[in-house]
Amino acid sequence: MIWHVQNENFILDSTRIFMKAFHLLLFDGSLIFPECILIFGLILLLMIDSTSDQKDIPWLYFISSTSLVMSITALLFRWREEPMISFSGNFQTNNFNEIFQFLILLCSTLCIPLSVEYIECTEMALTEFLLFILTATLGGMFLCGANDLITIFVAPECFSLCSYLLSGYTKKDVRSNEATTKYLLMGGASSSILVHGFSWLYGSSGGEIELQEIVNGLINTQMYNSPGISIALIFITVGIGFKLSPAPSHQWTPDVYEGSPTPVVAFLSVTSKVAASASATRIFDIPFYFSSNEWHLLLEILAILSMILGNLIAITQTSMKRMLAYSSIGQIGYVIIGIIVGDSNDGYASMITYMLFYISMNLGTFACIVLFGLRTGTDNIRDYAGLYTKDPFLALSLALCLLSLGGLPPLAGFFGKIYLFWCGWQAGLYFLVLIGLLTSVLSIYYYLKIIKLLMTGRNQEITPHVRNYRRSPLRSKNSIEFSMIV
Template identity: 40%
Template sequence: METIAIPAINLAPIMPEIILSCIAMLLLLVNVFVPSESKGYLGVLSLVGLVATAASVVSGWGQPVAAFGGAVQLDNFAVFFKLIFICSAALAILISDKYVVREEINHGELYPLILFATVGMMLMACGMDLMVIFLGLEVLSISLYVLAGFNRGSLKSNEAGLKYFLLGAFSTGFLLYGMALTYGATGSTKIGNIAGFVATNPQVATNSLFVVGMLLIAVGFSFKTAAAPFHMWTPDVYEGAPTPITAFMSAGPKAAAFAAFIRVMIVAFPTLKHDWTDLLWILAVLTMTVGNIIALSQDNIKRMLAYSSIAHAGYALVGFTACNPEGVAGILFYMLSYTFMNIGAFAVIVLIGKKGEANGNVQDFAGLGQKRPLLAAILCVFLFSLAGIPPTAGFVGKFYLFSAAIKSGYIWLAIIGVLNSAASVYYYLRVMVYMYFKPSEEDFDWVGMTPAIAVCLLLCVATTLVLGVVPGTVLELAQKAVQF
């Protein structure tokens, strides 16, 4: 009788995903037996699972290992991004504590969905095969579709979920079609094999099938990063989704899209580098300009931060366009910084908000500086960082990105980036003007700090300031992470 040899499978590269998936499934089971008033314990268990996952991720630093025929690779690049995803998930869970009770949506499914979305993001970061990246993207997207429409009693949340589902599916079609064309031109979906095929068959770079495949993949990822002109879904979805989910979507999934985008373009399409950097130059300028100009006229604070998020994707694209180690390391540093400063800002919005998010306009922050001075000061730290004012992490991140662009010869791109960053100061300062120089129509007596949000704000403020004052260690780690 012939014996069947089962090949040894190295699960180390996907051990963080396995741990987090098991925790998420366990939470779904526990949720059935936990009464509604005790759903908060599921958040605590989620945080414990994220800590365990982070420990598994960190153990892979400096020890790159591949598995499944090279389809998955846990290297420093993946480790750095996975830690960003874990931070974004943990912060989102912390600020959900008060919100879900206030909005009466304290359903236990919230936490497993955030964890499953994080699993999808981690697969995108470590995927070395287009199909693995697509699998991770779908796990992430399906979870986010549900999370965006999680508040079933809110028409805006329902609209956000539906719009995100329709436009997300539409953009996924572009991405999948681009992957199919690339496979047709090269005969492989593995990023390394595609690069090897192009190196041995340079004439494929002029193959229309290959070029169109690359362009469609770029379009698909542009949707996911909310780059203009593929940003149309962002403001409505960010405004309608529950605020903690908006915070989560603005940080983790955006970083995951950049992780996969960078890996695919730099590794698989190096021969077309001149073409796609020209394309990214245009996307960066459009994204920064559109995001900042439209943000200037927004009264709703979540829509303002949505367009701000689009502009920040443009800043990251500046580093991507530079396409040098400094530029890619700058993106890693900026995504980490942006996670803390943006989710921190949303944490303050959660505290200020009323049931139904009825007071979500900039004008509703009038007098906050007099009534809640500490909360107003904390929000100012995050707004200054988002505007790129020293000594904050946002300033260091932008400086690094624009310096990388100058080093690669994109001087005008850096100048446009600086001008856009200067323009953004207006709508961030507008919030501060209302907080400190406009008379208060509210006493903000409903604002109550929970331990979870206090921890979140403390972490976000500390990280934003520490990375702005002493960024050296994290920058060095980011530089080590981009050695593909």
């Protein structure tokens, strides 16, 4: 009799949970329609891979690219709708979050054609690669709209797990295995630190997990200026710092950039920063509203360290990918200026504008590196000497992208940096802006050093890799180079 009653209670509880989940999906599912398109694309990829042979490779590319493009389209159609909070407060939809989601989708869409030739030459498993790309994109999109501590933790873990698998995708490569191990260990440690910071925030607010409710809880408990909030701020900054990779949380970045497959590096170098920036703006602005002076100071220190160390160490690098790793550390220092300025003085607008330009500059550079690496098998900066004599189009493409990263006019990077620095100056961040200007000039030095090598015509300086370089036609099938420049 007791067992029968318990069984009935279990059935009732299960039915209640199922109905609640169905209600959420039915009424809130439309608010995550772009994410649902990606989920459908993932299911379709699995179905095609399990029911067909290798001849359907073009279909796999088509489905993944179409899913991303359709998701972008759905996102654009939703633009200017009223902000909505769904799934019991776990997810928020507004124009600000959708901009970051658009940037992540754009990165993923561009990374797929960038990886086609690399996958063909290295014979990497295609289906799993595309699955990890789409799943990481999905995690990044959910992170952009996360409205509570649990979602802010789970969404980046979804992204991070796929990132670990992608970075170690060439498992026979010793450097790739080493990079993945470091990435995994440091990622696990940073997640633990982040959760510890969340626990302090949760306790100080009286058990609240939604971001706005945490603020209300801190007011009710009078804990908004307590030592617990300062501890939470430090731990959360360190945890988010791993995703943004500013100095001194950058130790994993050079090894992962150097050891991972180049298309994977191109994907991680932009999507992780976009998703982490979206999360950082919400976490610092809402729960730590009463500690703005403290987190401004913390981020200013991180920005200064990133801009100085990133650009100084980049000068000494001999590997192209390691140089770009340290360059990206300097670039995130510029982005942090926009986060500090905030919604006032167009700080967020300048940050988003610079990120959009950074996506094109960075992916364009990596597109050229992918093609050069496949044709020569080297990543050494010295081996790029004389590339212009063999492949003018590739050399000019790489030179333009590097000059734009350095911020030379009239390229996109110049206008992005000017807008960012102007907003910082208007907000009174004079020292940060001066450091940014000086380090930008410093970065131009090592970019011009590479461009000088590219354009050299002296035979004694041209390496065997370029002498034996396979000439490509002017209108190459690798049109991804041209699309990146545009």
